[in-house]
Amino acid sequence: DGGITQSPKYLFRKEGQNVTLSCEQNLNHDAMYWYRQDPGQGLRLIYYSQIVNDFQKGDIAEGYSVSREKKESFPLTVTSAQKNPTAFYLCASTASYSLNYGYTFGSGTRLTVV
């Protein structure tokens, strides 16, 4: 079945460490997105990519980095510059012909700073 796979499901980071969250899709979607979810704040856009080797900052990109070397993969790195990284991270994808069905979301990664 087609879908989006995010890994790991839970991730713990020590202060000052960089960590990378994986997002893989086999839907042949062109566009991919990373959202951050905090309690009571809904989802906020971190980065998005409309095509391979290209990506744009979202509303809260500071302290994060991404790459899009392959169409199916869009990893997110949470750097040590991100001062409050504890949150739930959701990856999503869409293609123009599928907008009628909205985005497809992964099951998320819960990141905790220890």
Place this chain on the structure above:
Amino acid sequence: AQKVTQAQTEISVVEKEDVTLDCVYETRDTTYYLFWYKQPPSGELVFLIRRNSFDEQNEISGRYSWNFQKSTSSFNFTITASQVVDSAVYFCALSGPPLFNDYKLSFGAGTTVTVRA
């Protein structure tokens, strides 16, 4: 700028009661898309409905119904005869006109619905 407001933070009902979730949006675009998503405890967002700005027909899907009123910039969602499985966080979202495959979504803060048996 786009903005989505879900004024209700939490709603608690007893099974079989109806529950209505409010969603008010702001946008300068004349073409836009509105969505509702359900987030069960597992965390994954489940697509419920998409509505474009030119289609103001209300829609019913089983126990779910949506009321889109452009005049008041609202896109409310009603669950009829609620069930325990409806317990989840519900998000309303807004997307501008597709431009170069740019379908960024702006989300409301979400409404947590708890249905008690």
